Amino acid sequence: MQPVVEVEKLTKRYRGVKENAVDGISFSVAAGEFFTLLGPNGAGKTTTISILTTTLNATSGTARIAGHDVRRAASAVRQDIGIIFQQPSLDFNLTAEENVRFHAVLYGLYPFRPTFSSMPRAYRQQVTELAALLGLENEMGKAVKKFSGGMRRKLEIIRSLLHKPSVLFLDEPTSGLDPVSRHTLWEYMRRVRRERGTTIFLTTHYLEEAEEADQTCIINHGRIVAQGSPDQVKSQLTETYVLIDAENHSQLRDELRRLKIKFTEASSFKINAGGGDIQRIIKAIDTPLSLVKTHNPSLEDAYLEIIKES
Amino acid sequence: MREVYAVLTLAYRDLLKLLRDPTRLISELMFPLLFIVILGGSLQSSFGAGSKFDYITYIFTGVFAQTLFQSAAMGVVSLIDDRENDFSQEVFVSPISRYTIILGKIIGETLVAMTQALGILVFGLLAGVRFSIANLIGLGWSGIVTCLFGAAFGVIILSNLNNRRTADQVFPYIMLPQFFLAGVFNPIQGLPWYLDFLSHISPMRYAVDLTRAVFYGGRTDYVHAVLQGPVYNLMLMAAGFVVFLLIGTFLFVRKEQNR
Numbered sequence: 324m325q326p327v328v329e330v331e332k333l334t335k336r337y338r339g340v341k342e343n344a345v346d347g348i349s350f351s352v353a354a355g356e357f358f359t360l361l362g363p364n365g366a367g368k369t370t371t372i373s374i375l376t377t378t379l380n381a382t383s384g385t386a387r388i389a390g391h392d393v394r395r396a397a398s399a400v401r402q403d404i405g406i407i408f409q410q411p412s413l414d415f416n417l418t419a420e421e422n423v424r425f426h427a428v429l430y431g432l433y434p435f436r437p438t439f440s441s442m443p444r445a446y447r448q449q450v451t452e453l454a455a456l457l458g459l460e461n462e463m464g465k466a467v468k469k470f471s472g473g474m475r476r477k478l479e480i481i482r483s484l485l486h487k488p489s490v491l492f493l494d495e496p497t498s499g500l501d502p503v504s505r506h507t508l509w510e511y512m513r514r515v516r517r518e519r520g521t522t523i524f525l526t527t528h529y530l531e532e533a534e535e536a537d538q539t540c541i542i543n544h545g546r547i548v549a550q551g552s553p554d555q556v557k558s559q560l561t562e563t564y565v566l567i568d569a570e571n572h573s574q575l576r577d578e579l580r581r582l583k584i585k586f587t588e589a590s591s592f593k594i595n596a597g598g599g600d601i602q603r604i605i606k607a608i609d610t611p612l613s614l615v616k617t618h619n620p621s622l623e624d625a626y627l628e629i630i631k632e633s
Numbered sequence: 634m635r636e637v638y639a640v641l642t643l644a645y646r647d648l649l650k651l652l653r654d655p656t657r658l659i660s661e662l663m664f665p666l667l668f669i670v671i672l673g674g675s676l677q678s679s680f681g682a683g684s685k686f687d688y689i690t691y692i693f694t695g696v697f698a699q700t701l702f703q704s705a706a707m708g709v710v711s712l713i714d715d716r717e718n719d720f721s722q723e724v725f726v727s728p729i730s731r732y733t734i735i736l737g738k739i740i741g742e743t744l745v746a747m748t749q750a751l752g753i754l755v756f757g758l759l760a761g762v763r764f765s766i767a768n769l770i771g772l773g774w775s776g777i778v779t780c781l782f783g784a785a786f787g788v789i790i791l792s793n794l795n796n797r798r799t800a801d802q803v804f805p806y807i808m809l810p811q812f813f814l815a816g817v818f819n820p821i822q823g824l825p826w827y828l829d830f831l832s833h834i835s836p837m838r839y840a841v842d843l844t845r846a847v848f849y850g851g852r853t854d855y856v857h858a859v860l861q862g863p864v865y866n867l868m869l870m871a872a873g874f875v876v877f878l879l880i881g882t883f884l885f886v887r888k889e890q891n892r
Binding site: 378429437 | 650
């Protein structure tokens, strides 16, 4: 199947700047996938999203969404994507429903009518359903300025799903939300993915949000430094090891040498190994062990290590 | 049809935003009130008393045109910070044409400015300006023309600005000289050549003069208040509208994407 997002050697250099903000990155995202773009501030995440969502032209390279080139077929791309921006993009003086309605008309889904009740039945039904999905069914007539941060984010999600986009871009959607709002938001996002099969393209600082992804890309200084499933990224770029020690320190050292197991010695012995290897090593050792400690890096460890290196 | 609905939506949104924000409505009417009642009143009682020239009507018509022109221009320039803050971000990634966005904004800001025009008419009445039904109709259409022209002028300014900070710093220097060069308060017949030249390149001049040409039509003091006939002003404004809009939108769209 054709990937829904295809990026090839994408480069962006802002005017009057010597370094590339995005420097020749390539990746692709399969339909229905949950994809995350991770990176520290200024790594090029928002620049990449801006190019993919047609608001910024790349310096070189290509990007296609659902087969449409983002530059040559910008209008078709816009019709096919939904975006949740870093900054809330709602009119606070308007009601929640008005914000949604204006979006619907701009995307050519329904004709313009000045009130909710005069809108077509299909629209009213769709809005009611989406509001129920995100738990805002009783709030749609209220002014957005009375909404909490979490409710605003949910409203933006309702709005972005209205035109049934094949890719939903979320640019750090949970920054500034309290843990409870973040948690419920992700519950809803999972439901949306399950029920609609929408591809999710997320940039985030929160690593635990990326742990669930099908594919993650870590970028720094505009370049991809690691790519793959969260597990692959972890194993590619960090060491999995086991620490062992024994009351009889020197006997253990001799035994390890005899067994030709590579180790580094500090206060205990560090052996680079993962999974089944650990089992095999421990089994082979006869010296009574006083310490066995395995180290399994989290994505956060991997991330910190990668960012430090690049 | 979709682009028509989009224009209606964008324009309706601007009007709704104004009506839901009474503080903004009142603050935007403060300057016209000060100009017409205090400035007009004081000039009339000092300079106007012995002469046949009616300062209050002169300033009322000038301020009427200036307020609409400026309000529409400023409204369009607000696209610059809107796109970083609110629903406008959303507008810029929607599949409608960039020209539709600008057109919707122009019509929206025209509606907003025409709402203010009602307030200015009331100030005029309070200050003692008398007008007929024909005058009201005249102010109505010349007001709409002025708003459209001012909004198109706003597009040109917008296309040359980078952020809100620059806009706030530059905008007063683009507008304030035009107050005097366009003769909003002060008669500008017989200016020295260099001021006359500057006056002729001030877009606001044509908006103010059109409004006066329409309002003073048939009055004896027409020759004292009006510089050129309505047709001349209308033609220049129409040409300016097209040029500002096309060049401005082109530059704006290009600048947006090639940062």
